[in-house]
Amino acid sequence: MEFKDKPQPIEMKWYVKTPAKRNKNKDTLAKLWQDKIDQLRNNAPKGSIKALVDFYQENNRDQNYLPVKICFALYGLLTKYQTKQRNGFTSVCTPISEESLEVFCFMIQTDRSFQDIIETMNISTICHDFQFNLHLANEDENVRAMMTTIVLFLSQNYYKFSNWREYIKPKYHCIIEEPANEAQQEEIPEGRFSKDAYLPTEGHFYDVDVQTILTTFRTDLEKGLSSMEIDQRREKYGTNELPKPPKVNVFKMLWNQITDFIVMVLIVGTIVSLCIEEWIAAGMLIVVIVSNIVIGFTQEFKAERALEALENADVIHVNVIREGVTDIITADQLVPGDVVVLEEGNTVPADLRLCQTHHLEVVEVLLTGEMNPIEKSTDLIKTPNVPVGDRKNIAFMSTSVVKGRGVGVVVATGKVTEIGKISSELNKKIDKTMPLKRKLANLGKWLVLLAGILCLIVVGLLVLWLFIKNGSMTWDDTVSIIKIGLSLAVSVIPEGLVAVVTITMSIGVSRMSKQHVIIRNLPVVEGLGSVTTICTDKTGTLTQGRMTMTEIRQGPNLYNFKTINGQFKIYNSIDSEISQIPSESIDILNVCAMCNNSSTKVNEKGETEMIGDPTEIALYNCALHCGITKSNYVNNGNIFVTEVPFDSDRKRMSVLYKDNNNNGTIFAKGACESILSICSSNFDGKPLNQDILKDIENQMNSMAQNGSRVLACAIGKINMNITPITEDNNTDIENRLMFLGLVGIVDPPRNESALAVKALKQAGIQVRIITGDHPKTAGAIAKQIGVIDPEDDVDQYIMTGNELLGMSEKALAEREPFPSVFARVSPEDKLTVVKALKRRGEVVAMTGDGVNDAPAIKSSNIGIAMGSGTDLTKQSADIVLLDDNFYNIVSTIKEGRRVFDNIMKFVMYLLSANSAEIWTMMICVACGQTPPFSAMMILWANLVVDIPPSICLGLDPPMSNIMERKPRDPNSNIFNWKKALIVLFQGMTMAIISISLFFMTLYIKPLAEFGGYDMPTGMTDERPNHSRTLAFISLSVIQLFHSFISKSITGPTISKDMFGNKYLLVGLVVSVLFLVAGIYIPYFNDIIEQYPLKWLDWLLILVAVLVHFVICETVKLVLRIASKKRESKYVLFHDDL
Structure with a gap:
């Protein structure tokens, strides 16, 4: 077809960003447009579609942003009237279709939201919807001019539409070529709506040909970029570096420790002590506060420093063509449009659109999990939404060239590369507070609330007693009441709980470090005990990572x-x-x-290594x-x-x-x-x-x-x-x-993988493989190591990435049986699987070593990275296995269960001891008697009686059946009412025994004279001080021996394991020595308000310990008999308790 006159396109209107002056709010505007579109959808007379231009200008004046939903509705309306009217065998356009084309031409030049939705579409779809070729055949010059305008606007503002010759029939090229050539020579107006019409910062680029890439990025394979262009692009796009996670702020770490709830309560207690001039008590509280802060801060700081030492500091060098010369630069200096030469052994420095290849093969295992090399080509891929692993004409950042050569244009650097996008997602903060930490914090809040209520009750009773007795209150009475209230508060709040929990976890971390495991996030130690599912990459994790x-x-x-x-x-x-x-x-x-x-080649460390496929x-x-x-x-x-x-x-x-x-x-x-x-x-x-x-x-x-x-x-x-052969023949x-x-x-399984899977199954933990590898390969490995039982049908338990496409997390979570192996999956698929498992109520640990594992590792309850993995993966993880030994996961879970069990032991111990102090104070006040213990004495007990045994209980060896139990429910209460009853009963037993000794030695003369005593310095009233000291020491010693009773709620204390914890024996001796020092060292006993005891007093204390032991063992026996029908073995903590 020939055209007499080539129509000139309508003058283009370049959109310039201006501040939005919204004359109508968003909801009102959307309703106006929706009503107008609905009105035209079923009946659009001639002229009504064109009137939409006037409607837009009237209602969107100076706004240029339609709601996205309306943009899609408007697009649908305009394409509805692009119908063909048959005239014999000839297709012609209707008048309404020409009107809708005019509206389309207006909208793509005017509205930014409309421009954005066009960017998401495929050019072949738009070409078909608006009948581009049919309109170009129109004899109406005005219609052809509009069509020319649309084609030029799309090609010069969207890189994927830049090659208009692909979608316009050759016989119509003559209409567009001359205006196109003129438009290319025009200076691009500043402020044009496109991010950069010739240099896009984001895109897939596999769906455009090589020439379009070169044109788009204004580069040349032989000459590369000029120095001026490089400087301009580096200034605009920055260096080619992956986003780095924010450095850990030391002051923020310290602040997090200071703002712990219990620590804050102790700080308030210190301030009150200072106000009433209780200097020694305030000093003791400060010691406790500082200990809590220093222990927590030190462990967190050490873990971060240990990980920093693992970070890869290798510098990648690149062969790049610039100004016609091949140069070697560092990868961080690359800019979009640079021409990079790849050779065997190179690491790909950025995302490249390949323009030349010669037997080029790249291993993308870090990105896709696929161990086998991918043969690359330069061919255009027209299929939409191609997975990363199938983009054969793109070489991705951080992948490895194992064979051949290639030349490519840098199309993405830094954070917009495929790996960079993953890295950016990983830097987003995810709250991974472990259930135990939350529950201990809640327990602390309840205890503080209880302390407040008890203080009000006690203070109220004391005030009442004073008014009944004296009819008024003096300042000294007020100070005394405040001191008693402070003593009660100190009794209720377990000051050492934070420190002991942190120390116990830190000890667990130390034990794990000896097995080459770094714990980055301290609270995950206890979380390991509740893991129900371990999702693991195959390559390099379960397998050796080498063919x-x-x-x-x-x-x-x-x-x-x-x-x-x-x-x-x-x-x-x-x-x-x-x-x-x-x-x-x-x-x-x-x-x-x-x-x-x-x-072979010699690497930078001087070691010989093999390179190639x-x-x-x-x-x-x-x-x-x-x-x-x-x-x-x-x-x-x-x-x-x-x-x-x-x-x-x-x-x-x-x-x-x-x-x-x-x-x-x-x-x-x-x-x-x-x-x-x-x-x-x-x-x-x-x-x-x-x-x-x-x-x-x-x-x-x-x-x-x-x-x-x-x-x-x-x-x-x-x-x-006979048969000559040459290189060319x-x-x-x-x-x-x-x-x-x-x-x-x-890629063979690691020797320890099968043993680890077996041990995890025995512990009630399911192992699932999530890999980018082939389903058959993944299924074979799964059977070899026991993830899928030999007698099971492999196909029933395998799901591929294609099957996951379009499946929601909810639908996947409801699938039964839930797959044990996921193959040919992308990083996004791995994330979907982890989220689906969490939706099912599973506590998920995710392990891996590649960039493709990092998002799922970050999202899981507990992320585990291999030491040989990428820095990105290790930064996402809570735990790093330095020696890549998968069996160490079993060890960490065992340690996690041990830590939780031991934390529960000393929580029960601490609360029993504190409840004894509470009962003592409450009973005395209720009887109108001044409480025998001052705040100073209680603080002394909390330091020398509570903390040493608690720390030693944290070192208790694991139970023999610890890896035969099912994972504990993370949502189960840490301290339910049955445990509370046991704690209160044990505390009351200790309190009654202690108060009995106090009253007997205070009011019964033979007992008061039983021990005989001398006056210590500064004391004027012998009998009350002797009684107070005897009650205090008896309660303290009972509490020390109660640490052995606390090793099990229902199990007998006297057993072969009674003295299995040598640290507990040492802790007991240390605490007794401190108590003795507080009694018998002159002046020091004045500070802590103690009185020397005689040997007969110690005999009474021994009797008190035996009485408490007999009572507690009798209660345990009753509990065992009650639960005998349900369980044949004693467990540490029965579900009903």
């Missing part, structure tokens, strides 16, 4: 290769160890060594262990002639060597079908027939089902005197070869 050749199959012959305790061993088909491969199979190893492009490295390492190397073969007089490289079409690789007699040997490896297609005979010389081919197919399927990557090997001989070598056999390559 290994494990078997050879040649007809009936089978050879397995294993590394046991660092020793390489060979086993035959009957699993007997042999010293070397038999001669008839040695040629397979020759193929593994010769048909191989892996090589992981599969080829595995093949070469196996041949090397069997004594076969390429260098030995060459040293024996063989010369390399040519190589027919691997490509995705042929799926094989061949090399040719010749000896001194010009006899050539061809070595070939590749996919089984491909190798068989060039073979004419079997390894034994027999022709390949259907029976042999069937056997080979069966062997291949058997190996594949076990998770192996299967390669076939072949060899051939050629007389090069090598296609004839792959002909009539001899099939040698099959080799299996796997």
